[in-house]
Amino acid sequence: MKGTVGELGEFGLIRELTSRLTTTPAVRLGPGDDAAVISAPDRRVVASTDVLLEGRHFRRDWSTAYDVGRKSAAQNLADIAAMGAVPTALLLGLIVPAELPATWATELMDGLRDECQVAGAAVVGGDVVRGEKITVAITALGDLQGQEPVTRAGARPGDxxxxxxxxxxxxxxxxxxxxxxxxxxxxxxxxxxxxxxxxxxxxxxxxxxxxxxxxxxxxxxxxxxxxxxxxxxxxxxxxxxxxxxxxxxxxxxxxxxxxxxxxxxxxxxxxxxxxxxxxxxxxxxxxxxxxxxxxxxxxxxxxxxxxxxxxxxxxxxxxxxxx
Amino acid sequence: MKGTVGELGEFGLIRELTSRLTTTPAVRLGPGDDAAVISAPDRRVVASTDVLLEGRHFRRDWSTAYDVGRKSAAQNLADIAAMGAVPTALLLGLIVPAELPATWATELMDGLRDECQVAGAAVVGGDVVRGEKITVAITALGDLQGQEPVTRAGARPGDxxxxxxxxxxxxxxxxxxxxxxxxxxxxxxxxxxxxxxxxxxxxxxxxxxxxxxxxxxxxxxxxxxxxxxxxxxxxxxxxxxxxxxxxxxxxxxxxxxxxxxxxxxxxxxxxxxxxxxxxxxxxxxxxxxxxxxxxxxxxxxxxxxxxxxxxxxxxxxxxxxxx
The missing domain is CATH 3.90.650.10 (PurM-like C-terminal domain)
Structure with a gap:
């Protein structure tokens, strides 16, 4: 794939990004509609959001787009695991400059997808916006499988x-x-x-x-x-x-x-x-x-x-x- | 409240923002832990993400912070409703410049909170990061209450x-x-x-x-x-x-x-x-x-x-x- 995200256009880029995704049985409805639908068998859903900013949380000269994808996903999926839940889904809010090579965005998506697979989850939706600085906003969802969430508040003396x-x-x-x-x-x-x-x-x-x-x-x-x-x-x-x-x-x-x-x-x-x-x-x-x-x-x-x-x-x- | 978000610091700002929130019975665990926990009685959760960028999706000279909050939340909660689901929760990824008045951020949160209340939902978590341009990344969640999701794909000739x-x-x-x-x-x-x-x-x-x-x-x-x-x-x-x-x-x-x-x-x-x-x-x-x-x-x-x-x-x- 050649060219910049600006040359590809919003819908072209979204097509490229979603075409790379894989799915899991928990994904009832994936990208492409007003919202995604994900299984929540426990009747509760665990949700966490993180924002990563170029220059602050990652550097393009230190990390490949694929690595940034892996790391961004890992950071959010770990929050889900740390509640005692199994990660199920990830949503991506992505800001990209028009002059960014489109391959950077698709390789980021490959990294997100692969890290999700490691954790048993899938990318289910997102939003892509043109802006000056690459920004990756991620929300991860998970299922507690009948366990109570393990918060930060339950430690007792002697533990x-x-x-x-x-x-x-x-x-x-x-x-x-x-x-x-x-x-x-x-x-x-x-x-x-x-x-x-x-x-x-x-x-x-x-x-x-x-x-x-x-x-x-x-x-x-x-x-x-x-x-x-x-x-x-x-x-x-x-x-x-x-x-x-x-x-x-x-x-x-x-x-x-x-x-x-x-x-x-x-x-x-x-x-x-x-x-x-x-x-x-x-x-x-x-x-x-x-x-x-x-x-x-x-x-x-x-x-x-x-x-x-x-x-x-x-x-x-x-x-x-x-x- | 006086001063900038930089003067308030990350944890000070998060304290100010979360102190303004209200909750609903669907919120099992609100902000402050690795992740939030929200009821999903339908055993499926509907999820959608949008990113709003200053200058592109809103202007500070045209809209108050409160209005930006109302609008950002409305845009995401509407996606949930348009699937046939009832909005339950909203997560916020917020990028703010250090020199932004802290009141701008808290009024944004007031707007998010109030729009969530109109829709029956609550802000349950988020992330705050310092950056150059105000960016509001929102994920909304909802419950289908036993109905099948209404996608874009079901229209039939004669409808x-x-x-x-x-x-x-x-x-x-x-x-x-x-x-x-x-x-x-x-x-x-x-x-x-x-x-x-x-x-x-x-x-x-x-x-x-x-x-x-x-x-x-x-x-x-x-x-x-x-x-x-x-x-x-x-x-x-x-x-x-x-x-x-x-x-x-x-x-x-x-x-x-x-x-x-x-x-x-x-x-x-x-x-x-x-x-x-x-x-x-x-x-x-x-x-x-x-x-x-x-x-x-x-x-x-x-x-x-x-x-x-x-x-x-x-x-x-x-x-x-x-x-």
Whole structure:
């Protein structure tokens, strides 16, 4: 396919984008009408929205369109999994400049489609608008399959804190890319294309998770939301985290303590949950801390590492310094 | 409230925005977690996404933030109603410049909330991101209440075509505003804040509508989608449309045939549907044409007025000339 999205026109582009999609039995009515219709067998639907902006959440010189699609979908589908639900559908609001090569948009769609397939979902609809800056607004839907949603508010003193998925890999990859390198590949790839452990979310709900969230802003920041919502404190054990040798090597090369990436790096979309104390967890979960009572009044002290507040800033505020 | 969204910070702004929301019994879990949970008693959920961009879909000098909120929500909720579903929930992806007054964002949210209330829905979640241009990405959800979705594909030769809601009012208001005027108020208000006939959508499904859509791009353009999807032709009767005296006056003043606004003006979000020939319609529906068989091969001739193609362009392509 040649040409720009402007040359293709709105309806031409929509035709190209929808022609690439696959479907699932949950999709009762896909793209092309006023709205899509998706199965919601649980009689409740889980829904989450995220917006990704070029320059802020992705860079075209660092990531291919396909990777941006994979990552945008992953970020939203992980939110669904982190409620204990199975992702079913994804809707896309896409802003593209008229001069953008049409292949960029179609490769983005390929990435969205493929990540949806990994999670068991499908792209069911969307809207395409011409604008100055590439913007990807995604809404993901999911089904709870009879389980109660696992919110951030259910952690109780005595619960264990466990995590599954990758931690700090995306941040280490970002550090590599920010210094103009393209390797080690595993970390760069982790930054470009996170791999959330989708199945772990619904599985955690079945295992009796009391609170759960995905790690999008950094483990300390995201657990801070759990601690605040649950009115508890959380204490993590620094020796519970394995630092891969290569991550330690990157840390030495760029002058960053790798544990900093593990504790404060976002975008890997690991899933962290609290479970009752005697809960037997499958091997893919790593117990990294415990839930304590008696919250202090200071939000900063809600999540500790080895009994002390973590010295560096945890997570970021999207309206503060550029992330 | 004083200051900019940058001064308020991401979490401060989210707090302000969510504090203004109201809820409904369908909202099982509202904003503040990884995802929202909404009732879907029908076991299917209807979902639609639209993106509105400042300068393209709204202007801050023409519309207040509150009006932009009302209009953005209306546009999406109308899509849900046009499937024959009852709107239940709305998610917001919002991009705001750091220097935007925080009140602009909160008034937008007031508008979203109030329009949701008109439709029986509630804002259940979202994402706020800092960016250069105000962008409002909305996903609306709805419930079919046991009815089959009314798509664009079910119109049959012999069906009648009927419309309910406003036609051409927003376009006439746009013509007034584009010439620097602020009155007649009724039309300017119609442009700023459309009033889709939400209840008519599910009611049409119960009445046996064979195809349905909302009028967002203009009656001819939107019926063109119905004709194409249903593989039929549609013939409208120009004398079936009432032209309000004031609209005729504006038409004379600006040199536009008012029927042009009625047939090609979008954004009023009227609902147009096809019904079986002997269907008895309530008084608020106006029969404006009929469905014919034997589609010609030319897409342009799929919708006719008084048996002839309508001379002027119907609707617009968002990637073509500025709308």
């Amino acid at each position: 264990i804190v466990a995590v599954t998925g990758w931690l700090g890999w995306s941040a280490a990859g970002h550090a590599v890319l920010a210094r103009g390198f393209r390797s080690p590949r595993a970390f760069v790839e982790a930054h470009r294309r996170p791999e959330p452990p989708y199945q772990a979310g619904p599985a955690a709900a079945v295992l009796g998770a009391t609170a759960m969230t995905d790690v999008s802003d950094g483990l300390l920041a995201d657990l801070g939301h759990v601690a605040a919502a649950s009115k508890v404190r959380i204490d993590l054990r620094s020796d519970a985290f394995d630092i891969p040798t290569q991550m330690a090597d990157i840390g030495r090369a760029v002058g960053v303590q790798p544990l900093q990436w593990v504790l404060t790096g976002g975008e890997d979309h690991a899933i962290v949950a609290t479970f009752p104390p005697r809960c037997q967890l499958p091997a893919r979960w790593r117990v990294v801390g415990e839930v304590l009572g008696c919250p202090s009044s200071s939000a900063a002290a809600h999540v500790m590492v080895d009994g002390k507040p973590w010295a560096s800033a945890g997570g970021w505020d999207h309206f503060g310094a550029e992330g | 009648i075509v009927a419309v309910t809601g406003w036609l051409g009012w927003s376009a006439a208001g746009h013509a007034v505003l584009a010439r620097g005027f602020r009155s007649p108020r009724a039309f300017v208000e119609a442009h700023r804040r459309p009033e889709p006939p939400y209840q008519a959508g599910p009611a049409a499904a119960v009445l046996g509508a064979t195809a349905m859509t909302d009028v967002s791009d203009g009656l001819l353009a939107d019926l063109g989608h119905v004709a194409a999807a249903s593989k039929v032709r549609i013939d409208l009767r120009s004398d079936a449309f009432d032209i309000p005296t004031q609209m005729a006056d504006i038409g004379r003043a600006v040199g536009v045939q008012p029927l042009q606004w009625v047939l090609t003006g979008g954004e009023d979000h009227a609902i147009v549907a096809t019904f079986p020939p002997r269907c008895q319609l309530p008084a608020r529906w106006r029969v404006v044409g009929e469905v014919l068989g034997c589609p010609s091969s030319s897409a342009a001739a799929h919708v006719m007025v008084d048996g002839k193609p309508w001379a002027s362009a119907g609707g617009w392509d968002h990637f073509g000339a500025e709308g």
